[in-house]
Amino acid sequence: MMATPRRIQSPKTARPSIGLMIFAIAYLVFLYLPVLFLPVFSLNDSAFIKFPLEGFTTRWYDEALSDQNMIAALMNSLKVGAISAVSATFLGLLAAKAVTRYRMRGAGTAMGVIMLPLFIPEIVLGISMVLLFDAVDLPLSLVTVTIGHIMLTVPFAMAVLIARMDGFDKSLEEASLDLGESAWMTFWRVTFPLVLPGIVSSLLLTFIVSFDEFLIAFFLGGTDMTLPVYIWSQLRFPAKLPSVLAMGALILVASCVLVVLAEWLRRRGVSDEAKKGAIGI
Amino acid sequence: MSKSSPATQDGYLRIEHVTKRFMGVTAVENANISIARGEFFSLLGPSGCGKTTLLRMIAGFEFPTEGAIYMDGQDMSAVPANKRPSNMVFQSYAIFPHLNVHDNIAYGLRRLRLSRREVNRRVEEALAMIHLPGLGKRRADQLSGGQRQRIALARALVNRPKVLLLDEPLGALDKKLRESMQLELRELQRSVGITFVFVTHDQEEALSMSDRIAVMFKGKVLQVASPRALYEAPNCREVADFIGSINFFEATVRGQEGGDVILEAAGLGTVRANLPAEHGFISPGARVIAAIRPEKILLLADGNGQPGQSAVGVIGAHAYLGDRDHLQVALSGRKEPVAVAAQQIERALTARFDSGQKVTLGWDKAAMLVLPG
Amino acid sequence: MATSAISQSASQSAGTGARGGLRAWFLRSENARGYALMGPTLVIMFIALAAPLILLLLYSFWTQEGYTVNTTLTFDRYFDIFVNDTSENRLFWTLFQRSVSISGVVTLVTVLLAYPIAYYVAFHVKKYKFLWLILLTIPFWTSYLLRVFAWKIILGYQGVINSGLQSLGIIDAPLEFLLYNPTSIVITLAHAWAAFAILPIYVSLEKIDRTLLEAAADLGDGPWRRFWRITFPLSMPGVISAAVLIFVPTTGDYVTPELVGGTQGKMLANLIQIQFGKSNDWPLGAALALSGLAFVGLIVVFTVAAFRAAVSRVR
Numbered sequence: 024m025m026a027t028p029r030r031i032q033s034p035k036t037a038r039p040s041i042g043l044m045i046f047a048i049a050y051l052v053f054l055y056l057p058v059l060f061l062p063v064f065s066l067n068d069s070a071f072i073k074f075p076l077e078g079f080t081t082r083w084y085d086e087a088l089s090d091q092n093m094i095a096a097l098m099n100s101l102k103v104g105a106i107s108a109v110s111a112t113f114l115g116l117l118a119a120k121a122v123t124r125y126r127m128r129g130a131g132t133a134m135g136v137i138m139l140p141l142f143i144p145e146i147v148l149g150i151s152m153v154l155l156f157d158a159v160d161l162p163l164s165l166v167t168v169t170i171g172h173i174m175l176t177v178p179f180a181m182a183v184l185i186a187r188m189d190g191f192d193k194s195l196e197e198a199s200l201d202l203g204e205s206a207w208m209t210f211w212r213v214t215f216p217l218v219l220p221g222i223v224s225s226l227l228l229t230f231i232v233s234f235d236e237f238l239i240a241f242f243l244g245g246t247d248m249t250l251p252v253y254i255w256s257q258l259r260f261p262a263k264l265p266s267v268l269a270m271g272a273l274i275l276v277a278s279c280v281l282v283v284l285a286e287w288l289r290r291r292g293v294s295d296e297a298k299k300g301a302i303g304i
Numbered sequence: 305m306s307k308s309s310p311a312t313q314d315g316y317l318r319i320e321h322v323t324k325r326f327m328g329v330t331a332v333e334n335a336n337i338s339i340a341r342g343e344f345f346s347l348l349g350p351s352g353c354g355k356t357t358l359l360r361m362i363a364g365f366e367f368p369t370e371g372a373i374y375m376d377g378q379d380m381s382a383v384p385a386n387k388r389p390s391n392m393v394f395q396s397y398a399i400f401p402h403l404n405v406h407d408n409i410a411y412g413l414r415r416l417r418l419s420r421r422e423v424n425r426r427v428e429e430a431l432a433m434i435h436l437p438g439l440g441k442r443r444a445d446q447l448s449g450g451q452r453q454r455i456a457l458a459r460a461l462v463n464r465p466k467v468l469l470l471d472e473p474l475g476a477l478d479k480k481l482r483e484s485m486q487l488e489l490r491e492l493q494r495s496v497g498i499t500f501v502f503v504t505h506d507q508e509e510a511l512s513m514s515d516r517i518a519v520m521f522k523g524k525v526l527q528v529a530s531p532r533a534l535y536e537a538p539n540c541r542e543v544a545d546f547i548g549s550i551n552f553f554e555a556t557v558r559g560q561e562g563g564d565v566i567l568e569a570a571g572l573g574t575v576r577a578n579l580p581a582e583h584g585f586i587s588p589g590a591r592v593i594a595a596i597r598p599e600k601i602l603l604l605a606d607g608n609g610q611p612g613q614s615a616v617g618v619i620g621a622h623a624y625l626g627d628r629d630h631l632q633v634a635l636s637g638r639k640e641p642v643a644v645a646a647q648q649i650e651r652a653l654t655a656r657f658d659s660g661q662k663v664t665l666g667w668d669k670a671a672m673l674v675l676p677g
Numbered sequence: 678m679a680t681s682a683i684s685q686s687a688s689q690s691a692g693t694g695a696r697g698g699l700r701a702w703f704l705r706s707e708n709a710r711g712y713a714l715m716g717p718t719l720v721i722m723f724i725a726l727a728a729p730l731i732l733l734l735l736y737s738f739w740t741q742e743g744y745t746v747n748t749t750l751t752f753d754r755y756f757d758i759f760v761n762d763t764s765e766n767r768l769f770w771t772l773f774q775r776s777v778s779i780s781g782v783v784t785l786v787t788v789l790l791a792y793p794i795a796y797y798v799a800f801h802v803k804k805y806k807f808l809w810l811i812l813l814t815i816p817f818w819t820s821y822l823l824r825v826f827a828w829k830i831i832l833g834y835q836g837v838i839n840s841g842l843q844s845l846g847i848i849d850a851p852l853e854f855l856l857y858n859p860t861s862i863v864i865t866l867a868h869a870w871a872a873f874a875i876l877p878i879y880v881s882l883e884k885i886d887r888t889l890l891e892a893a894a895d896l897g898d899g900p901w902r903r904f905w906r907i908t909f910p911l912s913m914p915g916v917i918s919a920a921v922l923i924f925v926p927t928t929g930d931y932v933t934p935e936l937v938g939g940t941q942g943k944m945l946a947n948l949i950q951i952q953f954g955k956s957n958d959w960p961l962g963a964a965l966a967l968s969g970l971a972f973v974g975l976i977v978v979f980t981v982a983a984f985r986a987a988v989s990r991v992r
Contacts, residue, residue, distance in 0.1 A: 043797040043801060050794050051812060053871075054816055057824070058827050061830075072830050072836070073837075074841040114718040121711040122715070127712065139722075143926075143970070144929020145926070146929045146931050146946040146949055146966065147733070150962060154733055154963070155724075170724070173721060174726050228818065232818070236821075237820075251822045258936070271823045271826070282811075282815050286814060290807060
């Protein structure tokens, strides 16, 4: 891929690329500008979300961080996110290893089932799980939200980890077995260190998906609220908006940091392998 | 076939009736091979013939669908790869990218709980053996292809395996390095005395290095024999074709005369050949294949041909290769021309060749092979 | 020593019987090993995905009676939705049509806007590819709820646009048509789902072997023809998966119509949610959800097939 020549544009096509670049930059503005209003107004010294801006303040952040209900919701989200991320990454790792290392009958179907949540509207996932938990008399709570989030995030973990597992030579694990290590020790001495960037990336991404998820938490939470559900409940009260914006801005910044970290790990890992492959063969 | 091999009785590594099917595709079909202790044994065949699958079954990465593999008399059917007395050199070398050279070579030693000193001693010994002393601290991504290959070898041998498995270990090296590694490997095998099972698709490599070779084709083991026997007495068309170059003639058995068989071959007329060692397929009227290698055909002065061991043709294409000439000789009654490799020594006698020139071809009856049709 | 050797050989001979046989079978069966490894994941997916969907199907054949559910199987819910002249029937079709047309427009707009970006990054960006990809990916992972809410702030009666224009003296009274209509939903969704379109299209464009374009140029095609005859057809898998990944979930979107749709912008998901909230008619909600899903599925299958056929005409 890297070796294929890229420079095929004749001088004539250079101009459209400038047009494309302007369009691309305009698109980035369209992508980011609306979201940037959240931090802007969260720092605005006015109870109303409107222009003109009144002046700089951090009091909405103080208000948000002293709102006990919001902090409780934040804690709930952190708990659900952490458990979901660890569970989904663990389950995704098992499935990714199975799919990439064994010739299995029906592997395609099994993969399809695991990836299905990406293709079903969340409302359908949410209500169907409400029916199930009602049928088995499991009261709606953070536990049910966590189960829902694990199901929702396993596909993301799978996608990241399969790419990572495919990225390194299968015979490395065979070499370890061949040199006398058990399957378990092979996992710890070879597979785990090599998949580690993928695991971290998967943990971060699944955490973010769970942490930001609203609809399933809304249906499955019962009286327990995650942060998005709490924010949703506060959107009706104009007086609460500035502090909601403050919390929203914090979430956005935190998500951005985690995403950049996760993506950096994921891509760095992949390109490392590609480089090694190029040298080795 | 394995019955005729002398190693059957004391075979250290025995492959008995092994068949492997992947989701309906038969990769290896009823393979029977017996390999002696200390033998340099090659599995030779084109890509996709099942040789690598067979090697992977010996290593324990795949398990036979039918049949069994025995090492030192013990059935390996329920023994996973990490419990087998064999080690492997992978085609990709599989050098652990997160470990340095020392830790790569010491990988299999950890399990033995040796002292750090003993581990260091063995690793240094192994590095010296592969002529890379002092390379232990080098990172895996700083190694050349040849170094990787040697380290993969050292990593396997340091565990003192009973059997060393090599999956096309020289395939990724350039020609010059490959040739020197062939010699080195052979030397190494003699000095350590370990049984080597070597997979390759390169017939010259197999011929030059091996004690014995199993030729595989489409999942079947066609012949197990010494390099010389494979070349001089192939037992079927596929083996004869895969190893060296050869001319085939459709032929019909006319009868037997003493130790000879008399054939009627397209383009050659009546042909006399030695009876092959296994000749169950020869009976009057049977369709067989007569085959002769280009370098076994001699160019005779006109009219010197013996009946049954000569033919007259016309030279077509001609290539001069310095030490020999390659000729395409057209025979009447046969579409394909016959390939003849004339050595310089006889070329001097017959002066020069020209397209359109009439020549007489002759051969020893022992050089004419008779193969099942 | 002697006794341990004996017991060892005894256990070995026992091992070659049942246990060794089982072990050998497990070793030689990749299916068994693979599914053993994948088992926990499949179990979770069965519990949290397959079982609920099966239950959803069952519910759609049941009947709500006060606070209990009558589990006699019946097609009444579907008759109410598709055949009988009921409010469910009218509502379903109105909302279904609205959901599908809004999602259709959103899909079209998003893909059309995303394609040039993906093309730009895949073919023209050389040095900062990674930076561009990160920039385009971040919104994909950030809170959906907050991204939608941002548009409410922008388009609202007292929102960014209105208050901005007012403070600049361009308008006197807030523009009311900005929020609470299908257009505001389209804008919001096209923004919220942008990354879903860019990434698959980018991946399919990036995969195209650049020598194919050189070959086309060598055979006499100019830049536009090269694009139309090589790049575009080869990027189809990305375009199709982008379209499906946007269309299906947006038909079932709940947050956006609720926040920026107003009464004229309610979609199917809002009607389904009501059955699980105020109306408390779970069987009807289940039947509505499955009907919507089935029709959306049919639309996707036919549209993708038609699209593929059209693209395959490009020679």
